[in-house]
Amino acid sequence: MAEPRIIIVGAGPAGVRAAEAVVQAGLRPTVIDEARRSGGQIYRRQPDNFTRPYEKLYGTEAGRAKALHDSFDALTGKIDYLPETLVWNIADQHVWTASGNIQQTLPYDALILCTGATDRLMPMKGWNLAGAYSLGGAQVALKSQAVSIGSEVLFMGSGPLLYLVASQYVQAGAKVAAVLDTSPSTARIKALPDLLALPSVLWNGIQLTRALKKAKVAVHHGITPLEIMGSSETGVSAVRYRTASGAEKMIACDAVALGYHLRPETQLADLARCDFAFDPATHHWLPLRDQDGRASVKRVYLAGDGAKILGARSAEASGKLAALAALADLGRATGNGEMIALRREVATYAKFARGLATAFPWPAHQAAAIPDEAIICRCEAVSAGDLRSVMRETGAVEANRAKAFSRIGMGRCQGRYCGLAAAELIAAVAQIPVEQVGRLRGQAPVKPLPIAIGEEE
């Protein structure tokens, strides 16, 4: 019998550990990754000619980052690695890839999706101005290019990344205008029992807040974002917000890093026809999977933040676990004891992630308050007012129907940055639970392709 063909999509923490487990079982997987270099987003590598040490780039996670990079480098020659390659469709047990103008179709016996996450955004007035960036984007600028997104950067949103990136900016010598967190400080107390699942990570988080305080950066909790101010030509000049006690304030800045924790990249799971379910704790639609990562569709496995936002440490464990499950299903015996240990590890991370969701809740209610003139879809400049009038005129309350009428989610980002908030806005207007609005269906290609794409000669 020919060797089973195992394809892993993504070379972040989950993908690297999955690939390693497959190689250890004596097989040669194909690893497809969009980036130029492995590591994913959180352990993204800087270009070759940069010289900053691991400690400077990854802080408390330097050891993990280095271990992951070393592990992947050690797989050279033992895997078929396709960097700078996009998987843009999955159908009939094949993945369709594009790299430059070259397209390929690859069959698989097992497909392990480690597609990672992107920032979760709540649109607000002015977020389309030049100088407003996603929080993760602000981190990428620093980590992989050694630049700050502006000369006075304001951090706004919620989630652990807000504090991490702000403190990384301070440490790198950037000027941080303020950190504005929509979560009330009381939420953290409520979350404490779950957060204590990982005391050392909790401690790291507390240290970040202390570092910001020491650097005299203003940190405000329980705020309501009102507007990113500025000019359509020159970009951001200030942020207006409401304090927890109800006062309106303004802070000058020329850049804003905006984000509300992360959202899983699930389009490929969708194209592979996986079943999804609504997760009330995070308001995310997640592909269903068993405790080892088996999707509802045979031969498809899900791991890392692309399946559920549980963080990089969990991704390493769930990536390996999904690979072991795939190997077992292919008749390659694996150590059951190791799988039990990995399941237990993931359960601990899941408890911590639940704590984070409590401490830094997605401010779903803000969607209803987005003013009519604010743009929701950055790709095609569709405003909240446009969406509201589409709902009035057509009665559309289902996400895909509202998309067809309003074009929200139809632009070049495919709803990655507006889809979740648009659903919350629709739910608020229609006065129905957001799960009844449904979710935007993934469409191929999941990202724009060059027009001149063709098969390899």
Next chain:
Amino acid sequence: MSGRFVRLGETDRARIVLHVDGHPVTALEGDTLMVALLSSGGTLRQSEFGDGRRAGFCLMGACQDCWVWTENGDRLRACSTLAASGQRILTSQPGATWPNLA
């Protein structure tokens, strides 16, 4: 304004010169096109939908807000394309004319 992005280190890299809309732009080897352009200018492109200038958003290839073009008309994602000496970049699509259907 001089540049939107502020360099915080790694400035000992070799210099490269590319052309943006016909003007020479000095950048550093290892810069993405986005960093090369935004270290010397404030924005990347004009939104096609009339809401002003844009300067990218996600920096990880997901939002597609940082498109620029080569003179041959090839579209590049500025956040994930390395800058190189001699590149000739356009910040608006060459020869883009939209049919007037009205």
